[in-house]
Amino acid sequence: MKPELYLYIIWEKSLSKKDMILADLEKKFVIQKIYEIKWSKQNFIKNLKRFYGFSLDSAQYKANLCGNGPFLLIIISDLHPRIEKRFLDDVHEVDVNLNVYENKMLYREWIGIDFALHGSISKKETNHDLVLLLGKNIKNLEKELISKWDGSIEIISSDLIGTDGWKDMKQFLDVLNETLNYVILRSFENIPEKFSHHDIDILTDDVKNMSNIINENSHSDGKASVKIGNKKILLDFRYQEGHHYDENWSRDILKRRIFHKKGFYVPCNEDYFYSLLFHTITQKHIRDDYKEILKKLTTVIQIDQNMHLILNDFNAAEKFSNKYMKKMGYHKQTIIHEILYKIKRTELMRLVKVSIFLLKTYGIRFLFKKIKEKIDTMKN
Secondary structure (H helix, E strand, O other), rough: OOOEEEEEOHHHHHHHHHHHHHHHHHOOEEEEEEEEOOOOOHHHHHHHHHHHHHHHHOOOHHHHOOOOOOOEEEEEEOOOOEEEEEEEOOOOEEEEHHHHHHHHHHHHHOOOOOEEEEEEHHHHHHHHHHHHHHEEEEHHHOOOOOOOOOOOOOEEEOOOOOOEEEHHHHHHHHHHHHHHEEEEOOOOOOOOOOOOOOOEEEEOOOHHHHHHOOOOOOOOOOOOEEOOOOOOEEEEEOOOOOOOOOHHHHHHHHHHHHOOOOOEEOHHHHHHHHHHHHHHOOOOOOOOOHHHHHHHHHHOOOOOOHHHHHOOHHHHHHHHHHHHHHHHEEEEOHHHHHHOOOHOOOOOHHHHHHHHHHHHOHHHHHHHHHHHHHHHHHHH
């Protein structure tokens, strides 16, 4: 199997064990680069929230355990990764490198504090962490790395990427690509150079983490104004499952997404056509620029219909859209669907699902341990 890059973070309060950990890492992996990273005191808690997302119960509690001073970022290469599919919770299954995971847990035992050391255990997590910490993914970083660590430590005094806004649209999209499951729904033809409408419509299956990543976590309604370059750009990511599109359709759009040649994710051609048509119908008006896009897509996905006539007859267009949705088993959203969706995804329901998963997977003693940890975290 091809060697793979991973990373470890030794937080400030664990640095007393760094020599012991580094010596062990050198025996088992190839250390390729080490950084000392210093986040600003005023943004340290915010950085933790953005870095860990909603898997972190309390950023303040985490900071109390790990410290808020400079920490080490260690880039390692595993020459012989042992990859195994593992469920991290009741939903997400990832390809975990057992070598990296087992050593992360070992080092935490040495330190004697839970979560006092971080380690990326999958390629996906490594890309997520690198792009936020350094603004680079694995592919970009590999171009810069030498074959083996030369003993030097590069010092970086910088918060997470995007803390003070985004340099440009490319930087913003590069971070989204490595951290979220998303698509830009429409009007993306001129992105990243420019965009032709007053906002960007995004579909994601994780609105809360979207808010965290874009550094606008005060906006819980799925709308945010984000500074990109010298402009404020409105993002509308309310189109999550259960809000705008049928839940199954939302899931399918994300599952079938494609990577646009300009460097971001968009719906596949068929989903682009029918989701754009559905959008125009819900707006009660088929815009001329959308008509042109729909006509071009008709040829691409080989629809054997006279779309010129259909798109100039609102009732015909609505009937055409409804026929497709019925065939696919998709339905129009109503207030009842939205209420049911929210009920299913309340924090209580999430905790119940996670508890059932932990009970089935690890047993009742492990479940009780996690419940106690959760209570202790809430107290702090």
